[in-house]
Amino acid sequence: MTADATWHKSACILCENNCGIQIQTDGRAFAKIRGDKEHVATAGYTCNKALRLDHYQNGGVRLTTPLRREADGHFTPIDWDTAISEIAARLKTVRDTHGGKSIFFFGGGGQGNHLGGVYSGALMRALGARYRSNPLAQEKTGEGYVDAHLTGGHTTGDFEHAEVAVFLGKNPWQSHGVPRARTVLKDIAKDPDRAMIVIDPVRTETADLADIHLQVRPGTDAWCLAGILGVLVQEDLVDHAFLTDRTTGAETVLEQLKTVDIARCAQTCGLDEEQLRTAARRIGTASSVSTYEDLGVQQGPNSTLVSYLNKLIWLLTGNFAKPGAMQPHSWIAPLAHYSTRPRRTPVTGARMPGGLVPCNVIAEEILTDHPDRFRAMIIESSNPAHSLADSAAFTEALAALDVVVVIDIALTETGRQADYVLPAASQFEKWEATFFTFEFPRNTFHLRAPVLDPLPGTLTEPEIYARLIRELHAVPHSRLALLRAAARMGRTPYKLAFAALAAIDKSTIGMAPYLLYETLGPTLPDGARSAAVLWALAQRIAREYPSAMRRAGHADADALFAAMLAGRSGVTFTQDEHDGAWRYVSHPGHRIPLPIPELLDLLTGLDTTQAVHTTEEFPIVLAAGQRRAFTANTIFRDNTWRKRDQEGALRISCHDAEQLGLADGAFAQITTQRGTAQATVEIDDRMQAGHAALPNGFGLDLPTADGTERTGVALNTLTDLHWRDPIAGTPWHKHVPARIEPLPA
Ligand SMILES: Nc1nc2c(c(=O)[nH]1)N[C@H]1C(S)=C(S)[C@@H](COP(=O)(O)OP(=O)(O)OC[C@H]3O[C@@H](n4cnc5c(=O)[nH]c(N)nc54)[C@H](O)[C@@H]3O)O[C@H]1N2
Ligand SMILES: Nc1nc2c(c(=O)[nH]1)N[C@H]1C(S)=C(S)[C@@H](COP(=O)(O)OP(=O)(O)OC[C@H]3O[C@@H](n4cnc5c(=O)[nH]c(N)nc54)[C@H](O)[C@@H]3O)O[C@H]1N2
Ligand code: SF4
Ligand SMILES: [Mo]
Numbered sequence: 001m002t003a004d005a006t007w008h009k010s011a012c013i014l015c016e017n018n019c020g021i022q023i024q025t026d027g028r029a030f031a032k033i034r035g036d037k038e039h040v041a042t043a044g045y046t047c048n049k050a051l052r053l054d055h056y057q058n059g060g061v062r063l064t065t066p067l068r069r070e071a072d073g074h075f076t077p078i079d080w081d082t083a084i085s086e087i088a089a090r091l092k093t094v095r096d097t098h099g100g101k102s103i104f105f106f107g108g109g110g111q112g113n114h115l116g117g118v119y120s121g122a123l124m125r126a127l128g129a130r131y132r133s134n135p136l137a138q139e140k141t142g143e144g145y146v147d148a149h150l151t152g153g154h155t156t157g158d159f160e161h162a163e164v165a166v167f168l169g170k171n172p173w174q175s176h177g178v179p180r181a182r183t184v185l186k187d188i189a190k191d192p193d194r195a196m197i198v199i200d201p202v203r204t205e206t207a208d209l210a211d212i213h214l215q216v217r218p219g220t221d222a223w224c225l226a227g228i229l230g231v232l233v234q235e236d237l238v239d240h241a242f243l244t245d246r247t248t249g250a251e252t253v254l255e256q257l258k259t260v261d262i263a264r265c266a267q268t269c270g271l272d273e274e275q276l277r278t279a280a281r282r283i284g285t286a287s288s289v290s291t292y293e294d295l296g297v298q299q300g301p302n303s304t305l306v307s308y309l310n311k312l313i314w315l316l317t318g319n320f321a322k323p324g325a326m327q328p329h330s331w332i333a334p335l336a337h338y339s340t341r342p343r344r345t346p347v348t349g350a351r352m353p354g355g356l357v358p359c360n361v362i363a364e365e366i367l368t369d370h371p372d373r374f375r376a377m378i379i380e381s382s383n384p385a386h387s388l389a390d391s392a393a394f395t396e397a398l399a400a401l402d403v404v405v406v407i408d409i410a411l412t413e414t415g416r417q418a419d420y421v422l423p424a425a426s427q428f429e430k431w432e433a434t435f436f437t438f439e440f441p442r443n444t445f446h447l448r449a450p451v452l453d454p455l456p457g458t459l460t461e462p463e464i465y466a467r468l469i470r471e472l473h474a475v476p477h478s479r480l481a482l483l484r485a486a487a488r489m490g491r492t493p494y495k496l497a498f499a500a501l502a503a504i505d506k507s508t509i510g511m512a513p514y515l516l517y518e519t520l521g522p523t524l525p526d527g528a529r530s531a532a533v534l535w536a537l538a539q540r541i542a543r544e545y546p547s548a549m550r551r552a553g554h555a556d557a558d559a560l561f562a563a564m565l566a567g568r569s570g571v572t573f574t575q576d577e578h579d580g581a582w583r584y585v586s587h588p589g590h591r592i593p594l595p596i597p598e599l600l601d602l603l604t605g606l607d608t609t610q611a612v613h614t615t616e617e618f619p620i621v622l623a624a625g626q627r628r629a630f631t632a633n634t635i636f637r638d639n640t641w642r643k644r645d646q647e648g649a650l651r652i653s654c655h656d657a658e659q660l661g662l663a664d665g666a667f668a669q670i671t672t673q674r675g676t677a678q679a680t681v682e683i684d685d686r687m688q689a690g691h692a693a694l695p696n697g698f699g700l701d702l703p704t705a706d707g708t709e710r711t712g713v714a715l716n717t718l719t720d721l722h723w724r725d726p727i728a729g730t731p732w733h734k735h736v737p738a739r740i741e742p743l744p745a
Contacts, residue, residue: 004024004025004026005024006024006025007022007023007024007034008022008023008024008025008449008451009021009022009036009038009448009449009568009569010022010023010428010448010449010451011036011039011112011446011448011570012046012049012050012053012112013053013056013110013111013112013113013427013432013635014049014050014053014111014112014632014633014635015049015111015175015176015177015632016111016176016177016434016436016438017041017042017176017177017178017179017180017181017436018041018042018111018112018434018436018446019035019036019039019041019042019045019046019047019050019179020035020036020038020039020040020041020042020043020044020446020569020570021033021034021035021036021046021050021053022034022035022036023053023428023451025451025452028057028058028452029054029057029058030053030054030057030058030428030451033046033050033051033053033054034046034051035050036569038569039446039569039570040444040446040567040569040570040571040572041179041439041444041446041570042179042180043180045179045180045183047176047181047182048629049629049630049632052636052641053428055636055638055640055641056426056427056428056635056636056638056641057426057428057452059636059637059638059640059641060409060410060636060637060638060702061410061411061637061702061703062409062410062423062426062455062458063408063409063410063411063415063421063423063457063458064423064455064456064457064458065077065078065079065423065457066078066079066080066082066083066420066421066422066423067411067415067420067421068082068083068086068419068420069418069419069420075421080459080467083420083422084464084467084468084471085471086420087403087405087420087422087468088468088471088472090376090402090403090419091103091127091376091378091403091405091468091472092472093402094375094376094402094403095127095128097375098375099128100127100128100129100130101128101129101130101131101346101372102372102373102374102375102376103124103127103128103129103374103375103376103377103378104129104131104132104133104357104362104365104374104376104377104378105120105123105124105129105131105132105133105377105378105379105380106132106133106134106362106377106378106379106380106382106384107134107135107379107380107381107382107384108120108132108134108380108381108382109134109380109381109434109435110135110381110382110633110635111434111632111633111635112427112432112434112635113381113427113432113433113434113461114333114433114434114435114436115431115432115433115461115462115530115531115533116380116381116424116432116460116461116462116465116530117380117381117461118333118513118533119461119462119465119466119513119514119517119530119533120132120378120380120461120465121510121513122465122469122510122511122512122513122514122515123378123465123468123469123514125474125507125510125511126468126469126472126474126475126511126514127472131345131346131357131374132355132356132357133356133357133358133359133362134356134382135359135382135387136335136336136354136356137352137353137354137356137357137358137359137729137730138299138358138359138360138387138388138389138730138731138733139294139295139298139299139730140298140336140354141336141353141354141356141358141728141729141730142298142303142304142307142353142725142727142728142730143293143298143304143307144336144338144353144354145304145307145340145342145351145353145354145727145728146304146307146308146311146596146599147311147338148338148339148340148353149340149593149596150311150315150592150593150594150596151320151328151584151585151592152328152338152584152585152586152587153328153334153338153584153585153586154328154329154331154334154335154336154338154438155311155320155326155327155328155329156326156327156329156438156439156440157178157290157291157292157325157326157327158288158290158323158324158325158326158327158440159178159184159188159290159292160184160187161288161323161324162188162194162286162288162289162290162324162325163193163194163195163286163287163288163289163324164194164195164196164197164282164283164286164288164289164290165188165194165195165196165197165289165290165291165292166196166197166198166199166283166289166290166291166292166313167196167197167198167199167200167206167210167291167292167294168199168221168225168291168292168293168294168296168297168306168310169199169200169221169293169294169295169296169297169298169300169734170200170206170292170293170294170295170296171200171202171204171205171206171294171296171627172184172185172206172292173185173204173205173206173209174204174205174206174627174628174629175294175627177292177294178292179439185206185209186209188209189209189210195211195212195282195286196209196210196211196212197210197211197212197213197214197279197282197283198210198212198213198214199214199216199221199224199296200213200214200215200216200296201215201216201217201218201296201688201691202215202623202626202686202687202688202691202693203215203685203686204686211282212275212278212279212282214269214271214275214276214279215270215271215688216269216270216271217268217269217270217611217688217690218300218621218623218690218691218734218735219300219301219302219611219612219613219621219734219735220268220269220270220611221269221296221297221300221302221306222301222302222305222306222309222602222603222606222609223264223265223266223268223269223606223611224265224269224271224276225306225309225310225313226257226260226265226309226603226606227260227262227265227266227269227271227276227280228276228279228280228283228313229257229260229280229309229312229313229316230257230258230260230261230262230265230280231262231276231277231280231281231284232257232280232283232284232313232316232317233254233257233258233260233316234257234258234260234262235277235280235281235284237280237281237283237284237285237317238254238284238316238317239316239317239318241318242315242317242318242320243316243318243594246318246320246582246591246592247315247591247592247593247594248591248592248593248594249593249594249595250316250594252594252595252600253312253316253594253595253600254316256600256603256604261607262276262277264607268611269611283313283317284317286317286319287324288319288322288323288324288325289313289314289317289319289324289325289326290314290319290324290325290326291310291313291314291326293306293307293310295625295627295733295734296623296734297310297734298730299625299730299731299732299733299734299735300732300734300735301613301732301735302602302609302725303725303728303730303732304599304725304727304728304730305599305602305603308596308599308603309603312594314326315592315594320592321578321579321581321582322578323578327440327441327578327581328440328581328584328585329437329438329439329440329443329576329581329584330437330440330443330541330544330545330548330573330574330576330584331435331437331438331443332433332435332437332445332537332541332573333435333537333540334435335435335436336353336354336355336356337354337355338354338586339353339355342354342355343355345357345358345361345365346365346370346372346373346374347364347365347368347370347372347373348361348364348365350729351727351728351729353727353728358724358728358729358730359384359388359389359729359730359731360388360389360390360721360722360724360729360730360731361721361729362374362384362388362394362397363388363390363393363394363396363397363721364721366397366400366401367393367396367397367400374401375401375402375403376401376402376403376404376405377398377401377403377404377405378405378407379404379405379406379407379408379414379418380406380407380408380424380461381407381408381424381461382414383408383412383413383414383634384414385398385412385413385414385416385417386412386413386414386634386699386700386714386716387633387634387716388716388721389716389719389720389721389723389724389731389733390674390716390719390720390721391413391714391716391717392674392675392717393721394716394721395417398414398417398418399417403419403420404417404418404419404420405418405419405420405421405422406418406420406421406422407421407422407424407461407464408421408422408423408424409423409424409425409426409458410637411703412634412637412700413700413701413714416701422459422464423455423457423458423459424458424459424460424461424464425454425455425458425459425460426452426454426455426458427448428450428451428452429450429451429452429453429454429455429458430450430454430460430530431447431448431449431450431460431527431528431529431530431531432447432448432530433445433446433447433448433531433534434446437573440576440581441575441576441577441578441581442552442572442574442575442576443548443572443573443574443575443576444570444571444572444573445564445570445571445573446567446569446570446571447528447531447534447564447565447567447570449526449528449568450527460530461530462513462517462521462529462530462533463529463530465513465514466514466517466518469511469514474511474514475511475514475515475518479501479515480515480518480519482497482501483497483498483501483515483518483519483520484518484519484522485497486498486519487519487520487522487523488523491535491558491561492558494519494520495539498512498515501515512533512536513532513533513536516532516533516535516536517529517530517532517533519532520532520535524565525565528565531564531565534561534564534565535557535561538557538558538560538561538564539557541557541560541573541574542556542557542560545574545576547580548574548575548576548577548580549573549574551574551575551576551577552571552572552573552574552575553572553575554573560573598727613735613737614690614737615737617739618671618672618673618737618738618739619690619737619739620652620656620690620691620692620737620738620739620740621690621691621692621735621736621737621738622670622672622692622693622694622718622736622737622738623691623692623693623694623733623734623735623736624694624696624715624716624718624719624733624734624736625694625695625696625715625733625734626651626693626694626695626696627695627696628645628695629644629645630642630643630644630645631648631695631696631697631698632697633696633697634697634700635697636697637700637702638702639702639711645695646711647679647680647698647711647712648679648694648695648697648698648699648711648712648713649679649680649681649682649695650668650670650679650680650681650682650692650693650694650713650740651682651683651684651686651687651692651693651694652681652682652683652684652687652691652692652740653683653684653685653687653688653689653690653691653692654683654685655689656687656689656690656692656740657681657683660740660741660742661742662681662683662740662742663681663683664681664682664683665680665681665682666680666681666742666743667679667680667681667742667743668680668681668740668741668742668743669740669741669742669743670692670694670713670718670738670739670740671738671739671740671741672718672719672720672736672737672738672739673720673737674717674718674719674720675717675718676718677699677713677714677717677718678713678743679694679712679713692738692740694712694713694715695712696715698711698712698713698714698715699711699712699713699714699715699717700714701714715733718736718738719731719732719733719736720736723735723736
């Protein structure tokens with residue numbers, strides 16, 4: 001076969017940046033991949049990983065037929081009609097016996113695919129299901145809880161223009177998160193007038209480029225940030241005008257920070273007090289500051305408090321809604337629900353920040369005889385049996401459910417525990433998009449067209465949800481007929497018909513994705529039926545951000561929808577202005593209420609809070625999930641994509657290697673409260689004594705001729721679900737006390 005000379009525009013699906021790419025195919029193989037210079041957000045940039053995407057599309061073993069698990073545990077291939085009717089019947093039984101609330105939904109999108117997940121909302125509605133979660137509830141929900149109190153929504157840094165960039169438990173050189181991260185980091189490093197401050201126990205590639213590296217002891221960030229805030233207040237580096245004009249309750253916060261003992265904070269996190277003060281002064285005197293907090297703190301001790309302290313740093317210095325500072329922003333569709341008083345879970349009463357059940361309590365919500373326990377689970381585009389803390393507990397929980405349905409492109413560790421596995425078309429075989437639309441002032445969205453036809457036997461997620469909803473007879477045919485007729489008449493009649501329906505029947509909004517898919521969807525060009533839901537999102541944007549949308553060049557919702565459908569390199573959907581950004585602050589008077597009493601209490605209590613969680617038995621802090629050049633969650637089910645670090649080495653410091661008698665390349669045993677694993681040692685002078693790191697994304701059970709084979713450590717065989725933040729329930733994956741011992745060669 002010869003390569004097709006056409007370049008197909010798409011995007012990388014490996015991290016939230018979703019860099020625009022172009023793919024040249026050879027049959028179904030991806031022969032060549034390069035950055036898309038015309039892409040509205042990334043302009044040709046990619047990292048090393050995007051070029052390996054053929055290993056996603058063609059590397060692993062794909063599923064091509066629905067599977068049903070039989071009583072003896074083995075899977076039988078079944079046809080789609082059988083799968084849909086049996087699954088609908090079993091979910092209906094669960095609903096009729098225990099109530100729709102007992103049906104739990106997990107996932108709905110990974111790093112590259114959020115379009116399908118939108119349609120899951122309609123299925124949940126049809127079933128009366130009310131609880132859902134996804135991987136955000138094991139990283140970002142503590143931060144979201146703090147955001148809900150402060151600015152009322154998500155904020156994003158402007159690292160391209162910030163005079164001072166602060167990375168807190170974040171290694172953008174490897175993990176990105178900042179668009180075109182390596183270019184942006186290098187630009188900051190080169191510019192003598194700008195500075196980068198990295199707070200990380202590891203001397204990362206990002207730290208190599210930093211002006212100040214605060215190499216804290218693992219898990220002590222709360223003290224580090226309290227110290228920085230103490231300096232800002234005690235040396236009067238705060239922006240009083242900003243606090244007076246734009247915030248409320250500042251006095252309460254300032255009073256408390258006046259009493260912070262900076263020397264003691266520095267000591268707790270193992271830093272030189274002068275270095276901590278220098279960092280604080282650099283922040284306090286800068287014309288603009290942006291900060292990025294990520295897993296290093298969000299998956300460690302005191303994580304919700306740390307989020308609060310991080311945000312106080314930029315708020316007390318007035319670094320909000322101006323160039324180079326932190327920005328609120330528009331969304332195509334909000335990824336989470338921001339509330340200061342989140343709902344609680346039905347069994348354990350855990351708070352659900354972001355409207356999501358904390359990942360670490362899911363097993364406890366099932367493994368109980370409480371009458372309100374979850375009884376069924378639908379899992380899409382996620383591999384929780386591998387990615388949630390304490391795999392053994394999660395697996396036990398799956399086994400305790402009446403029915404488990406997994407929708408994935410491959411038979412995963414989670415799929416193997418399911419009653420039904422439904423094969424999805426891959427992200428390059430369908431219309432796809434993500435809602436990682438976090439930019440300001442110019443925010444962009446990218447609807448990707450399929451590069452290949454769906455693999456025979458697979459379906460898109462919207463089609464799977466639609467088939468289940470049809471089988472449940474959730475919507476009268478007359479409704480659909482009415483909307484179909486309106487769709488044939490044009491977009492304006494359609495909009496009127498939809499609005500009329502919504503006015504007479506409240507369920508219309510909840511069922512909207514399905515209604516759109518069934519009625520508007522078939523009228524869209526090039527089989528872009530799944531894009532139907534974007535019509536509703538365009539209406540939302542026109543309603544919420546009318547002037548920003550018009551500044552971006554879209555006269556109305558219809559024009560924006562047309563641009564989204566047509567823009568193969570993405571579209572700018574809003575163009576904001578810094579002054580107008582205050583509109584996004586949802587609190588009275590668009591002011592930011594600074595005190596969060598519960599978190600201020602934790603700040604007061606830091607003097608007596610435990611800073612060391614290791615013990616004699618488990619003396620080392622294991623960071624279970626370091627992002628590296630060749631990790632990408634569990635998106636590649638193929639080990640050959642990695643050019644280096646094939647086994648996923650355990651990185652330890654020179655000091656610990658010597659103490660433990662471990663040479664480079666030696667084999668070691670890692671033991672935690674919860675389990676043991678083996679790994680090859682890499683001695684790494686970037687690591688500090690007492691700290692070790694394993695990469696994320698390893699330890700998949702990949703099929704071989706006679707079973708499965710596991711390469712590297714499945715991290716969550718080592719983690720404990722009780723090891724979590726008391727407020728947000730987020731795990732301490734980066735802070736697992738462990739013992740490391742040499743193994744005989
Ligand atoms: N290459 C690659 N990139 C990815 C991914 C991937 O799998 N591979 N996954 C994507 C996803 S889903 C996410 S959420 C992001 C995550 O992106 P990051 O959060 O940047 O990734 P990590 O490497 O998990 O953690 C960041 C840093 O936290 C540091 N750290 C560990 N313990 C502590 C601590 O106690 N305090 C502080 N201050 N720092 C600490 C680690 O040394 C590490 O450098 O990456 C995304 N990008
Ligand atoms: N110990 C430890 N655990 C961690 C982390 C850590 O650092 N340490 N990191 C955590 C973080 S930040 C995250 S984000 C999670 C990620 O963990 P998961 O939510 O499990 O996400 P992925 O690994 O991205 O898995 C995505 C799944 O989607 C499937 N998939 C790919 N394309 C499609 C598609 O088009 N349709 C469907 N239906 N499925 C598809 C893939 O086969 C895969 O099974 O892991 C978390 N778990
Ligand atoms: S993994 Fe690399 S190429 Fe892919 S989206 Fe992220 S930064 Fe871009
Ligand atoms: Mo993540």
